[in-house]
Amino acid sequence: MSLPPGYLLPEGKSMLDILRMDAELLSSEGIDPELTSFEEPPEGSEGDSG
Amino acid sequence: MNDAELAFAKRVVDRAWADLPPADRSLLEAIRAEERDATDRPLGVYTDELRRSAGYASFPAAERRRQDAAAGLWIPELRLVLINIAHPSFQDLDQHSLGWALARVAWHEWGHALAFHRATSEDVSRGRELLALAPPSMAENVRSADYRQREYTHEIVAEVYALLINRRRRGATGRPPWLSTEIYELVRRVVGWNQ
Numbered sequence: 001m002s003l004p005p006g007y008l009l010p011e012g013k014s015m016l017d018i019l020r021m022d023a024e025l026l027s028s029e030g031i032d033p034e035l036t037s038f039e040e041p042p043e044g045s046e047g048d049s050g
Numbered sequence: 051m052n053d054a055e056l057a058f059a060k061r062v063v064d065r066a067w068a069d070l071p072p073a074d075r076s077l078l079e080a081i082r083a084e085e086r087d088a089t090d091r092p093l094g095v096y097t098d099e100l101r102r103s104a105g106y107a108s109f110p111a112a113e114r115r116r117q118d119a120a121a122g123l124w125i126p127e128l129r130l131v132l133i134n135i136a137h138p139s140f141q142d143l144d145q146h147s148l149g150w151a152l153a154r155v156a157w158h159e160w161g162h163a164l165a166f167h168r169a170t171s172e173d174v175s176r177g178r179e180l181l182a183l184a185p186p187s188m189a190e191n192v193r194s195a196d197y198r199q200r201e202y203t204h205e206i207v208a209e210v211y212a213l214l215i216n217r218r219r220r221g222a223t224g225r226p227p228w229l230s231t232e233i234y235e236l237v238r239r240v241v242g243w244n245q
Binding site for chain 1: 061062065066068069093116117119120121122123124138139140141142143145146147149150151152153154155158159185187188190191194195196197198201213216217219220221222226227228
């Protein structure tokens with residue numbers, strides 16, 4: 001089996017476009033897609049201890 | 051790329067690792083696949099150096115160029131996930147968006163690490179069929195990136211896994227309404243998703 005090719009994006013698209021896609025999917029099910037500071041653990045997170 | 055930016059990327063990737071379900075982390079640790087890093091070098095060049103230093107032969111130049119175009123990479127032989135923070139797709143993002151973007155790519159690559167050896171040849175051969183069942187925006191991205199048909203299944207699984215981790219971080223579990231039952235069951239089987 002060949003190596004996975006890595007994370008490739010369509011020509012002309014950036015990760016901002018990918019994040020927008022994610023936000024649309026999350027919003028469609030009523031989840032707030034706000035991009036808060038990523039480094040802060042989410043509320044109720046199991047963190048590293050799990 | 052300055053040292054502070056690289057250090058930020060490494061912290062984010064570590065934070066992204068902590069967001070994985072404990073069972074997934076345990077499995078990755080069991081197969082010694084928990085290594086991760088961020089670099090500012092093209093991944094084809096960098097990976098080739100790492101592989102050769104570990105005694106592996108180089109990939110053909112065309113494959114290395116393809117890896118150079120990648121924002122992230124799972125390297126099975128080295129049990130390593132690498133993110134290229136200098137990749138053009140990460141440029142011009144604000145700090146919050148950059149954090150999520152880096153994490154998303156890392157989650158995608160861990161999806162590969164979890165699923166790669168459990169996806170059957172039949173799963174792989176169903177790539178085009180699965181693409182038709184995927185959310186249209188996701189299908190379009192996979193179809194129009196430089197992936198081969200035999201890679202479609204792996205890419206759909208990894209993309210869905212990244213989104214499932216994102217949802218889990220926000221408190222949502224189970225099958226998302228935008229995901230077909232067939233793809234969800236595939237992800238459950240090949241990744242071991244049980245959240």
